[in-house]
Amino acid sequence: MDFLYDVIVALHLLGMAVIVGGWVVTRGAKRFPVAIVWAARAQLLLGILIVGLLEMDEGGRPLNYAKITTKLVLSLVVVAMAEIGNARSRKGQSARTQLDAAGGAGVLATLVAALW
Numbered sequence: 001m002d003f004l005y006d007v008i009v010a011l012h013l014l015g016m017a018v019i020v021g022g023w024v025v026t027r028g029a030k031r032f033p034v035a036i037v038w039a040a041r042a043q044l045l046l047g048i049l050i051v052g053l054l055e056m057d058e059g060g061r062p063l064n065y066a067k068i069t070t071k072l073v074l075s076l077v078v079v080a081m082a083e084i085g086n087a088r089s090r091k092g093q094s095a096r097t098q099l100d101a102a103g104g105a106g107v108l109a110t111l112v113a114a115l116w
Contacts, residue, residue: 005050008049011042012043015042016039019040019106022103023103031089032082033099037083037086040075043079044078047071047075051063071109071113077101078105081105082098082102084098085099
């Protein structure tokens with residue numbers, strides 16, 4: 001079980017790297033990066049899996065539900081902005097606002113995870 005948890009956490013960290021790194025690298029691009037959309041989706045699912053695995057650990061540390069809720073809300077913002085930005089990009093419209101919102105929320109979620 002520990003190995004599975006470690007793999008999921010590693011994938012979660014890689015998803016964060018794709019969102020934040022993709023935002024920084026593609027700020028001037030004409031199209032919304034599809035990698036950010038898939039990473040945002042994966043982040044949401046992997047985060048839910050992480051919480052579920054921690055809930056199953058009977059002797060583990062208590063969970064901080066305020067932090068989990070904050071990260072869930074930020075994750076939903078990232079996913080929503082990525083999906084909207086991707087749809088706008090496919091229609092040939094500018095998605096810079098959505099890209100900045102997704103990237104900014106991704107950075108904020110990272111800060112919450114590391115500093116809280």
